[in-house]
Every structure is written in structure tokens, then in C-alpha cells.
Amino acid sequence: MQRFMPLIIFGLLVVLLAVGLTMDPRLVPSPLIGKPAPAFELPLLNGEGVFNSEELKGKITLLNVWASWCYACRQEHEVVKQLARSGMNIVGFNYKDKKQDAQQWLAQLGNPYQVVVADEDGRAAIDWGVYGAPETFLIDKDGIIRHKVIGPVSDQKNFDDLMAVVKEISGDNL
Amino acid sequence: MIPEIGLFALIIAFGIAIVQGVVPLVGAARNDATMISLARPAAWAQLLFVSIAYAALTHAFVVHDFSVLYVSRHSNLVQPLMYRISGVWGSHEGSMLLWALILSIWTTAVAIYSRGLPAALMARVLAVMGLISVGFYAFMLWTSNPFERIFPAPADGNALNPLLQDPGLAFHPPMLYMGYVGFSVAFAFAVAALLGGKLDATWARWSRPWTTVAWSFLTFGIALGSWWAYNELGWGGWWFWDPVENASFMPWLVGTALIHSLASTEKRGVFKSWTVLLAILAFSMSLLGTFIVRSGVLVSVHAFATDPSRGVFILIFLCIVIGSSLALYAWRSGSVVSTGRFTWFSRETALLLNNVILLTATTAVFVGTMYPLVVDALGIGKISVGRPYFDTMFALVSMPLILLLGIGPAMRWKSDNSQRIIKSLAIIFAASLSVGIMLPFVIDGVFNIATGLGLAGALWIAITTLQSLYHRIKTSSRLPLSFLGMILAHLGMAMFVAGVTMVMTYHQEKDVRLEPGATYELSGYEFKFIGVKNVDGPNYTAQEGHLEVRDQGEKIADLYPQKRAYSGMGSPMPMTEASVDTNMVRDLYAAMGEQLGDTAWSLRLYYKPMISWIWLGCLFMTVGGVLAVSDRRYRQKRS
Amino acid sequence: MSMNKRSKRKLLVIMVVMGVALATVLGLTAFEENMMYFYSPTEVNNGTAPDTRTIRVGGLVVEGTVERATESLLVKFDLTDGAEVVKLEYSGILPDLFREGQGIVAMGKLNDKRVFVANEVLAKHDENYMPPEVADALEAAEQEK
Numbered sequence: 001m002q003r004f005m006p007l008i009i010f011g012l013l014v015v016l017l018a019v020g021l022t023m024d025p026r027l028v029p030s031p032l033i034g035k036p037a038p039a040f041e042l043p044l045l046n047g048e049g050v051f052n053s054e055e056l057k058g059k060i061t062l063l064n065v066w067a068s069w070c071y072a073c074r075q076e077h078e079v080v081k082q083l084a085r086s087g088m089n090i091v092g093f094n095y096k097d098k099k100q101d102a103q104q105w106l107a108q109l110g111n112p113y114q115v116v117v118a119d120e121d122g123r124a125a126i127d128w129g130v131y132g133a134p135e136t137f138l139i140d141k142d143g144i145i146r147h148k149v150i151g152p153v154s155d156q157k158n159f160d161d162l163m164a165v166v167k168e169i170s171g172d173n174l
Numbered sequence: 175m176i177p178e179i180g181l182f183a184l185i186i187a188f189g190i191a192i193v194q195g196v197v198p199l200v201g202a203a204r205n206d207a208t209m210i211s212l213a214r215p216a217a218w219a220q221l222l223f224v225s226i227a228y229a230a231l232t233h234a235f236v237v238h239d240f241s242v243l244y245v246s247r248h249s250n251l252v253q254p255l256m257y258r259i260s261g262v263w264g265s266h267e268g269s270m271l272l273w274a275l276i277l278s279i280w281t282t283a284v285a286i287y288s289r290g291l292p293a294a295l296m297a298r299v300l301a302v303m304g305l306i307s308v309g310f311y312a313f314m315l316w317t318s319n320p321f322e323r324i325f326p327a328p329a330d331g332n333a334l335n336p337l338l339q340d341p342g343l344a345f346h347p348p349m350l351y352m353g354y355v356g357f358s359v360a361f362a363f364a365v366a367a368l369l370g371g372k373l374d375a376t377w378a379r380w381s382r383p384w385t386t387v388a389w390s391f392l393t394f395g396i397a398l399g400s401w402w403a404y405n406e407l408g409w410g411g412w413w414f415w416d417p418v419e420n421a422s423f424m425p426w427l428v429g430t431a432l433i434h435s436l437a438s439t440e441k442r443g444v445f446k447s448w449t450v451l452l453a454i455l456a457f458s459m460s461l462l463g464t465f466i467v468r469s470g471v472l473v474s475v476h477a478f479a480t481d482p483s484r485g486v487f488i489l490i491f492l493c494i495v496i497g498s499s500l501a502l503y504a505w506r507s508g509s510v511v512s513t514g515r516f517t518w519f520s521r522e523t524a525l526l527l528n529n530v531i532l533l534t535a536t537t538a539v540f541v542g543t544m545y546p547l548v549v550d551a552l553g554i555g556k557i558s559v560g561r562p563y564f565d566t567m568f569a570l571v572s573m574p575l576i577l578l579l580g581i582g583p584a585m586r587w588k589s590d591n592s593q594r595i596i597k598s599l600a601i602i603f604a605a606s607l608s609v610g611i612m613l614p615f616v617i618d619g620v621f622n623i624a625t626g627l628g629l630a631g632a633l634w635i636a637i638t639t640l641q642s643l644y645h646r647i648k649t650s651s652r653l654p655l656s657f658l659g660m661i662l663a664h665l666g667m668a669m670f671v672a673g674v675t676m677v678m679t680y681h682q683e684k685d686v687r688l689e690p691g692a693t694y695e696l697s698g699y700e701f702k703f704i705g706v707k708n709v710d711g712p713n714y715t716a717q718e719g720h721l722e723v724r725d726q727g728e729k730i731a732d733l734y735p736q737k738r739a740y741s742g743m744g745s746p747m748p749m750t751e752a753s754v755d756t757n758m759v760r761d762l763y764a765a766m767g768e769q770l771g772d773t774a775w776s777l778r779l780y781y782k783p784m785i786s787w788i789w790l791g792c793l794f795m796t797v798g799g800v801l802a803v804s805d806r807r808y809r810q811k812r813s
Numbered sequence: 814m815s816m817n818k819r820s821k822r823k824l825l826v827i828m829v830v831m832g833v834a835l836a837t838v839l840g841l842t843a844f845e846e847n848m849m850y851f852y853s854p855t856e857v858n859n860g861t862a863p864d865t866r867t868i869r870v871g872g873l874v875v876e877g878t879v880e881r882a883t884e885s886l887l888v889k890f891d892l893t894d895g896a897e898v899v900k901l902e903y904s905g906i907l908p909d910l911f912r913e914g915q916g917i918v919a920m921g922k923l924n925d926k927r928v929f930v931a932n933e934v935l936a937k938h939d940e941n942y943m944p945p946e947v948a949d950a951l952e953a954a955e956q957e958k
Contacts, residue, residue, distance in 0.1 A: 003447075003508055006454075007497070007501055014489070016548055074324065075243065078326075108328075122873075527828070537832075557850050558849050685904075685905045748909040770881065
């Protein structure tokens with residue numbers, strides 16, 4: 001029996017670890033899903049003026065949270081551009097960034113965004129429950145958040161999940 | 175193009191590893207000489223291809239190939255060459271590649287130096303190591319490809335974490351990995367012996383030098399990491415009981431137990447199955463440590479889940495390696511017969527106790543490290559286990575260990591006379607105890623029992639160790655290197671205990687606000703803040719403070735701590751660079767805080783008595799290990 | 814007194830079991846005193862967090878609230894999880910990456926004015942890294958709304 005003890009102890013540890021892994025809170029959908037997008041009024045990154053979150057209403061929009069210091073954002077940028085090319089309305093949400101760095105980043109990598117708002121101090125992001133970049137929110141015509149992607153949309157699973165919801169809510173009028 | 179060659183080489187290495195892991199094993203089972211003979215060339219071929227892959231990644235770093243995602247994440251144009259080369263193992267993907275490379279180096283080394291081994295055993299050992307390699311290559315190829323491209327390539331990359339831009343840390347991971355991976359040799363020998371069903375003392379003799387080398391690397395690696403943290407983090411601490419540190423300390427504890435248990439098995443043929451279990455355990459701890467640290471699961475269970483494919487892979491891999499070897503152990507170890515006989519009062523018993531104590535310590539660290547994870551995973555709450563827990567546990571565990579360290583080496587194998595031991599050690603015991611207890615009073619006029627016991631322990635180890643050296647010289651004309659190695663390692667332990675005791679009791683630290691020209695006195699030393707000027711490094715700008723330290727009016731040291739800002743893509747990354755004046759008696763240590771007002775700065779000042787003894791002790795242990803392996807008897811290829 | 818194989822193995826097992834048992838007992842006692850619980854500002858303000866024990870609190874440093882004393886190392890600032898704000902005091906040198914808007918974890922106790930007096934402030938050495946506890950606290954606060 002004692003010969004089996006190490007194996008048994010190890011087995012118990014594995015069970016514990018496996019249980020831990022399945023209890024991932026991130027798999028729980030964001031509490032914001034199904035709720036109206038939190039209101040904000042933020043300055044535009046390029047040029048003067050402000051953007052009010054009211055303007056999100058009317059068509060299906062992706063709100064893509066990014067920053068020049070964020071590497072995964074660079075990674076997903078190609079996919080964001082593709083989405084823009086396919087006709088998706090995308091609002092860029094520049095998070096805790098310096099204006100100059102962010103502008104340079106867009107100039108270098110291309111700007112797929114309809115409009116880019118700058119949340120330099122990250123205040124508005126708190127209301128959105130953003131705790132890192134990149135994150136992407138899908139907002140429907142009525143201004144309700146329908147889906148949230150944590151991490152790059154270039155990730156196949158993230159992309160597929162997002163597209164599934166897009167399809168579901170757009171019907172035939174994207 | 176070169177990154178693709180690297181990836182291709184990695185795939186080929188993966189294929190070779192499969193061959194190396196399967197064919198010789200089948201060959202050994204069927205007694206097929208051709209299949210068995212495949213093991214050695216496969217090990218060489220695998221080394222060739224994994225080296226090509228590693229060189230390709232290093233090349234990408236050196237020439238700033240930012241089209242490789244990993245390179246663009248961990249280096250930029252201004253980064254000095256040395257930190258571009260060390261940047262290869264600066265993060266997850268690259269360190270896995272380094273792991274695989276080192277494993278392959280160890281495998282080839284076994285192939286070279288174990289020519290005297292029975293062919294079937296040799297084939298099994300190399301095959302087991304090949305199977306471990308398979309796991310690592312698969313992990314890289316499926317979940318963390320270091321050669322992944324990014325399009326379009328950024329013009330510049332993200333800086334390597336400035337923390338990692340220090341010589342101490344640059345060489346800490348390779349040393350640590352040499353140790354971790356080195357335990358795979360003992361593991362492979364143990365599993366091969368279990369597979370072959372021949373668990374005699376031979377396997378212990380063969381794996382002993384390998385284990386000692388691995389242990390030396392690990393000791394050195396941990397010490398380097400600790401020394402780095404002390405000099406670099408600016409907190410003046412040398413050990414934080416941080417989960418990452420614990421993950422390297424647990425294999426060390428089990429490895430130390432294994433070294434001692436291997437000695438008993440080799441010399442006396444006792445504890446055979448126990449030693450096999452320890453060999454499995456030591457490598458399991460190494461694997462657990464690598465994965466747990468690299469996967470981020472220790473920071474939070476959630477970090478693990480951000481990349482579920484990695485998490486699942488790791489879990490399955492650990493299950494296969496550890497689970498199957500433990501199952502094999504359960505199945506086969508029953509047939510093992512320990513041949514040696516010994517009594518309660520013998521060196522065997524002392525070594526057994528040593529093992530029990532070391533494993534108790536391992537359990538304590540394991541519980542303290544894993545408990546918060548378990549609590550978090552079960553959703554009960556978020557907790558952290560403070561350092562007082564670890565400190566208390568270790569104070570308690572080390573007392574019997576220190577006592578044993580004095581008695582064990584003096585005892586004879588098989589059976590000893592308790593009267594003889596008491597007679598030869600009683601005076602040393604009384605002397606070191608009384609001197610140790612008196613020492614704190616001599617130092618600052620206050621009795622401190624805990625400190626006194628610590629210093630008494632250090633004296634006790636040192637004197638008994640020197641005494642056994644003296645006995646050996648007197649009674650024998652030969653002084654084997656392996657014996658000298660043990661003496662050195664045990665003296666290192668004495669220095670370590672002395673250093674830790676002194677630092678923990680008498681260190682002084684103070685956060686102060688100083689205007690230029692102002693002084694602050696700490697432990698009799700006068701720190702005078704001269705001022706701050708700007709200095710530029712290759713990829714950072716720094717504000718460098720200048721402090722003069724005086725002892726009774728006489729200037730003894732200049733300290734130049736820096737506050738650096740490393741340039742990167744986003745805002746500059748700040749880093750503290752401490753300045754230390756070291757000698758054998760004490761360290762004087764200063765680190766910059768921040769600017770307060772126009773000219774004043776906040777500064778951390780530390781007085782650390784005998785802290786260098788801690789690392790010196792570890793160095794002694796390392797050298798002791800190296801000496802032990804250099805012993806002639808391990809160089810005889812056939813025995 | 815020579816020992817045979819069986820009794821030797823028994824000795825081994827007994828020793829290991831005793832060692833592990835001792836470790837567990839010691840561990841549990843030491844644990845009780847050294848376990849530190851983590852709370853969010855919301856939990857501090859609604860009374861979930863104990864007033865007397867040393868705890869850890871995590872959140873974002875509110876912009877524009879960092880106040881430094883001129884003649885000492887005292888720093889005061891507000892910490893938020895997006896829902897509630899806790900006032901915090903710390904005397905000492907802040908970590909390199911302490912910045913307004915950044916996530917931090919503080920260790921300390923509440924005083925009778927409900928100000929959290931920290932004896933240690935931690936910030937991680939990574940620009941885009943948020944301590945996971947803080948991330949979860951923000952998420953939880955979001956859920957409350």
C-alpha cells in the first residue's frame with residue numbers, strides 16, 4: 001500500500017489543480033453584457049472635438065480598446081483592419097496612452113477606426129470594466145453591449161466567438 | 175528565412191526525440207542490439223538540431239529581426255548586445271527553448287560519459303530523456319512557438335523588462351535550468367532501473383555524480399538569483415519567499431535529500447526504493463517549478479487560464495511524466511531488497527533523518543506556496559501567506575538539521591557506539607553552545623537566545639566539520655576529493671547559517687528624506703548625501719545620487735545609487751539600481767527613492783552585517799559539489 | 814540490534830509520516846497568524862473587511878489625489894475599485910512603478926478614522942500589467958453596479 005501513496009497524493013493534487021482551472025472567473029461573461037454602454041465624452045485622438053457615447057447608437061459598432069504600449073494590440077491590428085475593410089464600424093478607444101505615441105502608432109500601422117477617442121487617464125475605461133488592453137466590445141444598434149473580447153481578437157477562438165454574436169445580432173443588415 | 179530554419183530545426187529535433195524516446199526502449203525490451211544502438215546517435219542528432227533552432231532565435235535577437243513576435247516583444251534597437259543574447263530566455267517561449275537545449279546537452283553528456291554502462295540500461299536512460307524532450311518540443315510547437323512571425327514587422331521592439339537587464343539575472347536562469355534539467359539524469363536512471371527491474375546499487379553509483387553536478391548548478395543558480403535580487407531590487411532583502419523563489423527552492427531541498435540518500439544507497443545498499451522515489455520527486459519538483467513559474471499560475475490561477483491551451487498541456491504533461499513514473503514505482507519497487515543492515519545508531523539513520531527533515535521543509539514550502547492557489551481556485555477568498563510563516567517554519571526545521579549536521583559525519587556506517595560519539599562531541603557541543611549564546615552579548619550587550627542559538631549552530635557545524643577533516647587526515651593517508659567536497663559544502667552551510675542569523679538580527683534599515691549636505695546615522699555609520707547628477711547609459715537615463723559614508727569621522731565608502739528610466743515604446747520604465755559597499759563584516763547599502771521638493775530625495779539606507787556570508791556559503795556548497803564529482807573514482811569509466 | 818528489511822522500511826515510513834504530520838501541525842498554526850486576506854475598497858467600506866487585522870487592499874490610485882508631505886515621507890492618496898474609494902496613508906518610499914491611475918496592492922490596517930494605514934505598497938514591474946487581485950476587484954465592483 002505504501003508504494004502507492006506517492007501516486008495517490010499526486011492524483012489528489014492533480015484533481016485539485018484541475019478543479020482550480022475550471023473555475024476561471026474570466027469565463028463568466030462580463031456583467032456589462034446586455035446592459036447599455038456606459039456613457040462617456042472623450043476628446044478625439046486626431047484633431048479637435050469630442051466624441052459622445054450617444055453616437056454609438058444607430059449601428060452595430062466594435063469598440064476596440066488599445067494602446068501603443070500594448071503588444072497584443074499590435075498583434076491583433078491586422079485583424080482589426082480586416083474587420084474594418086469588411087465594413088464593420090469600429091471605434092478606437094486609446095487607453096492610458098500618450099497622444100503622440102498613439103498617433104505615431106496609427107500612422108505606422110494604419111488607422112482602421114471610424115473615430116478614435118483618447119482616454120488618457122483611464123477614467124472612462126473604469127466604467128467599462130476595462131483592466132487591460134486589448135479588449136473589444138460589441139455594441140448593437142440600441143447601444144447595448146452584446147459581447148466582450150478580453151485579449152486580442154486575432155486569437156482564433158476570440159474571433160469566432162465575436163463573429164458568432166455579430167452574425168446573430170446583425171441578421172442581414174450589417 | 176532564418177527564423178523558418180529555426181522552426182524547421184525544432185520540428186526535426188521533435189521527430190528525432192520521438193525516435194530517441196521510443197526505439198531504444200523497444201530495443202531494450204526485445205534485446206535488439208540495432209535498436210539499442212540507435213540511442214546514442216539520436217541524442218547527438220537531437221543536440222545538433224535544437225542548437226540550430228536556438229542559434230536561429232539568438233540570431234533574430236542579435237540582428238533585431240522584429241518580424242519575429244518574440245523578439246519584438248523582448249528587445250529593442252538600443253538594447254546592448256549582451257542583453258539581446260540573454261533576452262532569448264527573457265520570457266516564456268525562449269526559456270522553453272533553452273530548457274530543451276540544456277536537456278539535450280545533458281542527454282548528450284550522458285551518452286558520452288556513460289560508455290561503461292550496460293547497453294540496455296544506457297538505451298533506457300537515453301530514451302527516457304528523449305521522451306521528456308518530446309514533451310518540451312510538443313509544448314513549444316503547439317502552444318508557444320518562439321519563431322512566430324508578426325506582420326507587418328514593427329520598426330522597433332518593446333524593451334526587455336529592465337529588471338532583467340543585469341548580469342546577475344542574465345545568467346541566473348541558465349544556471350537554474352542546468353540544475354533543474356540535471357535532475358532529469360537521476361530521474362532517467364531511476365526510471366530506467368525500474369523498467370529494467372534491476373534496482374541494485376549500480377544505478378545509484380551511476381547517477382550520483384550527475385546528481386551532484388546538477389545540485390551544484392542549482393545551488394549556484396539560486397544563490398545568483400538571490401544576490402541579484404539583493405543588488406537589483408533596491409529592497410535590501412536576499413530572500414523573499416516569493417512563489418517563484420520557492421519553486422526553485424523545493425527542487426533544491428529534495429535534491430539535497432537525494433544526494434545524501436544516494437550516498438547511502440551507493441555505499442551501503444540501503445534505502446534503495448526510497449532513493450528512487452526521491453529521484454522521481456526531485457525532477458517532478460523541477461518540472462513543476464518550471465511550468466508553474468513560466469505559466470504564471472503562481473501569480474494567480476487566472477493567469478493560467480488566460481491561455482487555456484498552455485494550461486491544459488502543462489497539466490497533461492505533468493500527469494504523464496510524474497504520474498507514470500510514480501505508477502511504475504508503485505508497480506516495481508515492491509521487488510526491491512535493501513541489502514545493507516544497520517542499527518538505530520549509525521550513519522544510515524543520520525542520513526535518513528536528514529532526508530526526513532529536508533522533506534519536512536519541502537512540505538512546508540509546498541504548503542505555503544500552493545495553499546493560496548488552492549484557496550483562490552476554490553473561490554473561498556484571496557489570501558497570501560506572509561514571510562513570518564516561512565521564517566518560523568525554517569527556524570524550527572533547521573535546528574534539528576544543524577544538530578544532525580554535526581553528528582552525522584562523525585558517525586560510522588552500520589553501527590556506532592553512542593558513548594564514543596558523545597565523548598568526542600560533547601566538548602564541542604558545550605563550547606559552541608556557550609560561545610554562541612555569549613556572542614550576542616559581546617556584539618551589542620544584549621542577550622538574545624534565538625540569535626545565540628543560530629550562531630552556536632554555525633559554530634557547531636564548523637567545528638565538527640573541521641574535526642572530522644582532522645580525524646581523516648590523521649587516520650588516513652588518502653584524502654579523497656569527494657570527502658573534501660563534503661567538508662567544504664558543510665562549512666558553506668555553517669557560513670550560511672551564520673550569515674542569515676547575523677543579518678536577521680542586526681540589520682538596520684531606514685527610509686529617510688535628505689537634503690544635499692545632510693547626514694543620517696545608521697548603526698554608527700554616517701551617511702552624507704552629497705547630491706544628485708544625471709548620467710546616461712546605453713538605453714537608459716539615470717539620476718545618480720552620491721553618498722559618502724563615514725565611520726568615526728573617517729570616510730570609508732562612496733555610494734552611487736541610481737534611479738534609471740529605461741527607454742521603451744511607451745513611457746520610460748523606471749528602475750532602482752542600488753549601490754552597495756561590501757566587505758566580510760558588513761554591507762552598506764543605499765537606494766534612491768524619489769525626489770521630494772526641489773533638492774531633497776527620499777533614500778533607503780541599510781546596514782547588513784555579514785550578509786556576504788550567505789552567498790559565500792552557497793559558493794562553498796557549489797565548489798564542494800564540484801570537488802566531489804572531480805573525485806577519481808567517478809572518472810573511471812568502467813567499474 | 815540489527816534490523817531486517819521490514820522493520821527498516823517501517824522505520825522509514827514512520828519517520829516520514831511523523832515529519833509530514835509535524836510539518837502540517839506547525840504549518841497550520843503558523844498559517845493562522847500569517848494568512849493575509851485581500852479586500853477591495855468596496856469591501857472595506859461596506860464593513861466586510863475586518864478593522865483589526867492586517868489585510869491587503871488593492872485598487873487603482875485615483876488621479877490627482879496623491880499628496881506628499883514636504884518634510885517627511887508621508888504620502889496620502891485615494892484607492893478605488895471603480896465603485897468605492899478608500900483613503901490611504903503610507904510613510905516610506907513608494908515602488909518604482911507607483912503612478913496615478915495604476916493598480917497597486919497595499920498591506921496594512923484601517924485606523925479609527927477609516928483611513929487605511931499601509932506599511933507596504935506593491936506595484937508590479939510591468940507597464941501593462943495589473944495585479945490580478947486588482948483586476949478581479951474591479952470586475953467585482955462592476956458586477957455590483
